Amino acid sequence: MLDIKFIRENAAKAKELLAKRNVDLSVIDDVLKLDAVWREQKTKAETKQASLNAASKGVGEWFGRLKKVANAAPGDEIVKALGRTPENPDEAKELLRVLGDEVNVLARVAEDRLKDIETRLLVVPNFPSDATPVGKDETGNVVRKTWGETPKFDFAPKPHWDIGAKFGMEMEVGGRISGSGFPFFRGPLARLERALINFYLDLHTRDHGYTECWVPYMVRGETLQNSGQLPKFIEEMYRLDDRDAGLFLIPTAEVPLTSYKAGEIVPHEQLPLRLTAFTPCFRREAGAAGKDTRGFQRVHQFNKVELMVVTRPDKSAEEHETLTRCAEHTLELLELPYRRLELCTGDMGFGATRCYDLEVFAPGMQKWLEVSSCSNFTDFQARRAKLRFRDENKKTELCHTLNGSGLACPRVMIGILENFQTKEGKVRLPKVLHHYYGSEWL
RNA sequence: GGAAGGGUGGCAGAGUGGUCGAUUGCGGCGGUUUUGAAAACCGCUGUGGCCGUAAGGUCACCGGGGGUUCGAAUCCCUCCCCUUCCGCCA
Structure with a gap:
């Protein structure tokens, strides 16, 4: 707010x-x-x-x-x-x-x-930063950097839905038991999912200084208001009925993590707080019907490891760069070529003052896929959540919050399938996953 | 799901209708004392809003919300949370 x-x-x-x-x-x-x-x-x-x-x-x-x-x-x-x-x-x-x-x-x-x-x-978005490019919609976004190169293929690379069929992607099963947009993986892809989650969490906790959290997947409305999803985006949310107090399924771990210290005054010595959590994410994707329906690029349930930082205001810009680098580092270890996009004023999320999207190129679909969105919310969420800190002069002040995916599973999986596919229909795995997956090939 | 007991300031713990924003202890800050330190003693020590250039004034907050009353931390209703016991169960 x-x-x-x-x-x-x-x-x-x-x-x-x-x-x-x-x-x-x-x-x-x-x-x-x-x-x-x-x-x-x-x-x-x-x-x-x-x-x-x-x-x-x-x-x-x-x-x-x-x-x-x-x-x-x-x-x-x-x-x-x-x-x-x-x-x-x-x-x-x-x-x-x-x-x-x-x-x-x-x-x-x-x-x-x-x-x-x-x-x-409550329904007015955050102010954009001075650095944020001004633009109407996604066409106004600016590419800030690119890393790596799309592999050269001596054949026409296939989209992931063609490759995945061989590795246990069973979308029709998910559709039968829950509906479209609920993937079902059996065998290699299920194992890859688990490998990714473990790799992400180990990397962020061991090398990036984050503290692992395990959080509730259902939250109160007030928790969603703290981080900005409510009241404006209620249509995007899955909700339980009155028997269960109208709890909502979280659309991202950002929600419980942002409310971790809600209502508290944190001593400045404890800042910055760097938290990470793996959770499934539930999104109705209302209004997106018919968009990106093939494969699993846009689904109602997916796994993600989230990075979240609570900091003092004078450090948040710096923390934003650091946080984004953590997400980028994850992609680099996965050997996935990506680009960093800075979102323009017209495309930025509701609470963000500044936002970088990381996109991986999927050569099969010939399309860039968003795998992480790293935002600085300044005091926008902190004011809603009454999240403050006490500085060295004992003054209380609102904290700044930041978060970003580090990373989401399905689209990274698409990146792996489409970038590392071979003519023979096999998929090579990046080195860093060999130990987690237990093999060099999917 | 059933039963009981609780939620008060950084922590501990009083307070059952009136001068209580709240006794007291601990912790923290400042001072006196001391060669220095400890101890002792004295003082200070919550958050937010409104008015005001300021000094200052004022209101609200004792888990959340509502009610009774001239007046509520104290009485009533309701919701949430915690603890213990029973049941059920991964």
């Missing part, structure tokens, strides 16, 4: 930044109007509340004095709050009740306006 205070003090800048993201700017004016009403009502309510509080205390005192002196007079604070001198405590109570009702009305109005503000801000 954006900072209402920043919007209040920098309305023009806020609009300028959001315009780059194709956001309807009327939301800013709406929010500013509500903000003015909220503050006015709040101040009024509090002033009245203060005199009511003082008078209520005075009533207690008055009772005490009346026990000793039969005709003791009410205290000044009662007279001040009521505007006149009550005859007896019962009259004071009655008048204070009326005053209390007035306070409630004012406070309710103020609170409603604050909720209105939040409702609107």
Whole structure:
């Protein structure tokens, strides 16, 4: 969520930044109007509340004095709050009740306006960074680097759905037992899946300094709001029914990891927090029906190892590069040629201020596949999750959060199948997987 | 699924309608003392919002939400979480 205070003090800048993201700017004016009403009502309510509080205390005192002196007079604070001198405590109570009702009305109005503000801000995306290229859609993305070279083939490379058939890709089985978009692997591909997960986790925990976590796969709505999926993207989410409290299946491990320290104030010595977790990911892919349907490039359930960093604001840009390098390093060890794309303002995810996508080239499909998306969220998620830290001067401040895939399984598998296929229909495995898979060939 | 007991400030642990944002202890910070250190003693030590240039003022928060009351950490309702026991079970 954006900072209402920043919007209040920098309305023009806020609009300028959001315009780059194709956001309807009327939301800013709406929010500013509500903000003015909220503050006015709040101040009024509090002033009245203060005199009511003082008078209520005075009533207690008055009772005490009346026990000793039969005709003791009410205290000044009662007279001040009521505007006149009550005859007896019962009259004071009655008048204070009326005053209390007035306070409630004012406070309710103020609170409603604050909720209105939040409702609107919850669906506004983060500001893009100054470095983010401005663009309408994915055509505005910029290639920042490329690594490796697509292997040369002396035959026409096949798409993974043709290669996979031989190695236990049984999409029709998944379709029969769950529906389309739920892959079923038997034998080599199932084993490769496991090899990838183990390789990822070992690499990140041993060489990249991440702490392995094991997390719930079902979460509360509030957890999804913390990381930004709710309320706006509820259509993308699988949800259990009321018997199970309407829990949601996680679309990525980012969700539980971002809420790991939600509501806490972390000592600065503990930062940065670098966490990694393997989880299945569940996505409805609503609106993507009919897109990328062949093979398993876009599915409703897939495995992924996620990288997540919580850091102080002055380090987040640096951490973003480091995090992205960890993901890239993973691809390099897998010997997969890739490119780093910097997403433009029109294509960036909701909460990101800056985002790199890593794409692997799939020669069979003749197509680049996104295998990782590394984002810096600045304080956008931290504000929602109330995730703060205490600095060396004991000031509390919102943390910055970052995350990226390190990596997803299915598309990396596609990369392996299509890049390392041979004319004979075999698939060579990258060296780093030999030990994990138990063989040099799939 | 059943039964019981709990959720209070960094931690421990009081507080059952009024002056309690909250006794006390520990920890932490500052000071006195000391050649230095320890000990002792004194003071300070939560978060967020609103008003204000500031000083400061004020409101809210004792798991979340709602209610009763002039007034609630304290009473009522509801939800969540934790602990223990029983049952069931990978």
